[in-house]
Amino acid sequence: MSKKPGFLTPKAISNRIKSKGLQKLRWFCQMCQKQCRDENGFKCHMMSEAHQRQMLLVAENPGMYIGGFSDQFLKDFMWLLSRSYGTRRVSANEVYQVYIKDKNHSHMNATRWETLTGFVCWLGKTGLCEVEHTEKGWFIKYIDRSPEAMEREAASAKKDKMEKDDDERARKVIDQQIARALATKGEQEDEGPTYTELQRTSEEEKVVFSLKPGGASAATVDPTDPTNSRGSSPQDEPSPTSTPSNQLPGNSEGFIKSKPPPLTVVQSLPNALKSSKPSTTSGRESVSSHKSSKNAGQKRKLTALDEIRLREEEHKEKRNRRDNWITEGIVVKVVHSKLGERFYKKKGVVSGVKEEFSAVVEMLETGDKIRIDQAHLETVIPAIGKSVQVVNGAYRGHRAILEALDTKNFCVTIQIDQGPARGRIVERVPYEDISKLHS
Template sequence: MCKSLSQSLPMSYTCPSSIRAGDLLKSEDERLPFARRIRRRSAGAMGKSELKAMANRAKAKGLQKLRWYCQMCEKQCRDENGFRCHCSSESHRRQMAVFGQAPGRAVERFSGEFLEAFLALLRHGHRGSRVAATVVYSELVADRRHVHMNSTRWATLTEFVELLGRQGLARVEHTPKGWPGSSARGAKDRSNRKDHWLSPGIVVKVMSKSLAEKGHHYYKHKGLVRRVIGRYVGEIEMLESKHVARVDQDELETVIPQIGGLVRVVNGAYRGSNARLLSVDMERFSARLRVEKGFYEGRVLEAVEYEDICKVA
């Protein structure tokens, strides 16, 4: 006759209260919960090397430190040791040899890619709205494959955004917090925005100190543009003295008339149109206009910058 389980055990052995007598017949693996058994078996089948690779991929999903990123190789290292090993690799040395042959070309390529990506975010994510440049930049760097700014020809974000304003790619203004704000310009505005703005019949203010040093009393005086020479030089007839002087457009300023006065849009989407000044926004240095004649007659233009309009004689 078979002995009972309790009779086969030594008299001094006591079963733990957490383990049933039937569990003693199971193997160690069988006593584990089902989910842990699956993970344990998967780990055994996968191997330590594959588990480590999976952990590395999980860590690489997020953004890493900028100083451990190689733009030439588009390689992100997780720590200083990894970056040092990468810099000593043969592939990195080959890329740096290519960079050394034409460093300016590489920097210009990275600058172009950064500019294109920034404007794409500005157009598609914030089209027509006023947004801090830092917000757009944060969205840009959220992509771990983005071109880093330290690989471009711009040292700071402020320098980059000011360039957007100078080239007419975005409307830029300095906020009280000190960071530039920007909004994307439409395609029509960009196509009609030129680096010259003089036209006959407008009233300008002469800001040339060189003429003042020569004894001419034209500084901060107003004059009428009689004709434009080579796009950038205006033949100016002073309103008070009637003297005529040739002045470069860089030494001239636009003049804003009183409310109700006639202005000409000298740059931007409605360049060349004459309009009536309806109101001005002193804080944003912009004006509200109504086009007087031509194809856009009657159209009201909102938030036109001061520098884009000028008084008509």
């Protein structure tokens, strides 16, 4: 039997040079932790007595050895991920390529995971990493659960909460200022002149119309009234042809006791004194048009409040809008043609939700139960007046009543039938945000 060469002999140095770097995995024995350089060496190792004894030991308790290799692989992989990449999002294949560059690493074929994809999915299920699948492959992000990281996270959460509280307080102050400004604006408008139609304030009061020669008209309220002591003369009353458009009648204070009305209303008042019916109607139309313009101004005062409500609705929409919409108890339609005519275009009831995006659907006609992804399902719109479930959007999770359909814009109008918003009418809700409830 030849003696093993010394450490500094040329033969030993040659062997170390040849064994540098990665070797082919097909010539590596995981049980003996031995790497062979070629097929002949691997064959000789498999026939050796030491390998046979090791295989007998592994056969007695294979689970222990596989578990040990799996734990070592997980420990080394997570150490590399946490030290080299931290909590940064990185490609799983990139981390694995760096890991296997170590000559003495634990090979994946000796662990309980057959592929890198299976290992990454296991990391996501156990909560060790955040896993995301994209077109470029699997990406992972290490979740640091050390006491220092937990303290930093708690401090950051406390800081965010304080900033959020400050934002809420600032928002309340702004809302109060808006409400105060609107109230002040409303008081200022109420203090202005108000215009009403010519009416009798009491049954005993007499309204007398007198026509002066020369075509001018004047109106007085009870000539015996001392408050109406101011008279009018033919010289003070210009003719209709010579009266400028911006000049008021001489005794206009006799029939309107409030402040002088705008020019458009004043121009209609002399016509109202004539016996002609069309001119009286035109005067009333001008007064009513002034009232409608004032009502329109009152509606415009609510613009700021409407904007606040709109921001709240947008915030609620952004918070409740999610990728998964499957909910138990709703009626759905199967749109996956590869399932065959038995299930294609058929309706069923969602009896269970698996992993947020998969549903257990019980078919209404046959009673069969299938597990199918939500991508192969679509919502069902019932008849008007029926109950629906809001599955996505601002009112996610609420029950409602279908009020109207808009087939051109593929949306509906619903009335919330549950919760604090009960009775609220919501318009332009997309088809995919509601689904029929199974009675």
